[in-house]
Amino acid sequence: MATAKEHLEKFIKNDIYDYGTKRDFPSIKGTSKLSPFIRNGQIGVKTIYNQCVKLKSKNISVRKYINELGWREFSHSLINYFPQMLKGNLRKEFDKFPWINDKKKLSLWKKGMTGYPIVDAGMRELYETGWMHNRIRMVVGSFLVKHLRINWQEGEKYFRNCLFDFNEANNVAQWQWVAGCGADAAPYFRIFNPILQGEKFDKEGEYVKKWVPELKKVPQKFIHKPWEMEKKYQEAINTVIGRDYPKPIVIHEVARKEALEAFQSLKKKN
Numbered sequence: 001m002a003t004a005k006e007h008l009e010k011f012i013k014n015d016i017y018d019y020g021t022k023r024d025f026p027s028i029k030g031t032s033k034l035s036p037f038i039r040n041g042q043i044g045v046k047t048i049y050n051q052c053v054k055l056k057s058k059n060i061s062v063r064k065y066i067n068e069l070g071w072r073e074f075s076h077s078l079i080n081y082f083p084q085m086l087k088g089n090l091r092k093e094f095d096k097f098p099w100i101n102d103k104k105k106l107s108l109w110k111k112g113m114t115g116y117p118i119v120d121a122g123m124r125e126l127y128e129t130g131w132m133h134n135r136i137r138m139v140v141g142s143f144l145v146k147h148l149r150i151n152w153q154e155g156e157k158y159f160r161n162c163l164f165d166f167n168e169a170n171n172v173a174q175w176q177w178v179a180g181c182g183a184d185a186a187p188y189f190r191i192f193n194p195i196l197q198g199e200k201f202d203k204e205g206e207y208v209k210k211w212v213p214e215l216k217k218v219p220q221k222f223i224h225k226p227w228e229m230e231k232k233y234q235e236a237i238n239t240v241i242g243r244d245y246p247k248p249i250v251i252h253e254v255a256r257k258e259a260l261e262a263f264q265s266l267k268k269k270n
């Protein structure tokens, strides 16, 4: 097994120059996967940073990678200056947000049974391996807080129990970023469409088919919206939606509209 230092050297030699173009695709190894080593104290961020700045040629990918290290530092300084973030919303107006306490949907999200293939693939990968790609963390996070309107703290708690790179500062700051209640947060009205995210970042459906094997026979055109396949065709490939794989637990357009209304109501309350 490679040591943290060997892992870093290999990443710098083979992958860092393509980081910017490959980092968003969960079916390829486009990121450094150094977070578990950092979490366990096997390598320090300063060592990684020093190796990167030593590189003679720093293309946009190298700079992007250094930026990501900066996000980690940002999360840690946020928690240092605002430790109350560990217990609740940084932006206090979110204390009045109308979250939905739906244990059934929360459980389906955790099990990877939402009926949205990219979300389910991520949640199953997390449960089986303790790992999830950053792009997919954003997609499943957004789905939980925006489509299901379940409090981000439920997601944070679940990630805390599952992620083997779990880090309190990164996890809390990132969940608040996703929910829109943190510092420099993604605006609440920017709602990821799980179908389009899948089509953009897992075009061929490789990642989905790996973690959601019951969708193996689904053609590329439908891999991120299998419910749109004709019933006859579902029978023919023995992948009946509602029998072999769940129907979507919420309809994207409806959930999106309701989330936006909830956000508007928050504005009126404050």
Ligand SMILES: Cc1cc2nc3c(=O)[nH]c(=O)nc-3n(C[C@H](O)[C@H](O)[C@H](O)COP(=O)(O)OP(=O)(O)OC[C@H]3O[C@@H](n4cnc5c(N)ncnc54)[C@H](O)[C@@H]3O)c2cc1C
Binding pocket: 023, 031, 032, 033, 034, 035, 036, 038, 039, 068, 069, 070, 071, 072, 073, 075, 132, 133, 134, 137, 138, 141, 159, 163, 165, 166, 167, 168, 170, 171, 172, 174, 175, 178
């Ligand atoms: C909802 C959510 C929860 C998260 N929880 C954690 C967590 O518990 N622990 C954790 O280490 N990261 C967390 N992240 C951030 C990010 O997903 C991981 O750091 C990254 O996926 C680790 O993979 P990597 O080492 O291959 O990253 P690379 O892309 O190779 O990045 C290199 C290093 O930069 C840092 N980094 C990269 N992206 C981020 C980011 N968005 N925020 C902060 N630091 C970053 C990490 O230390 C990472 O190891 C979370 C992100 C989201 C959206």
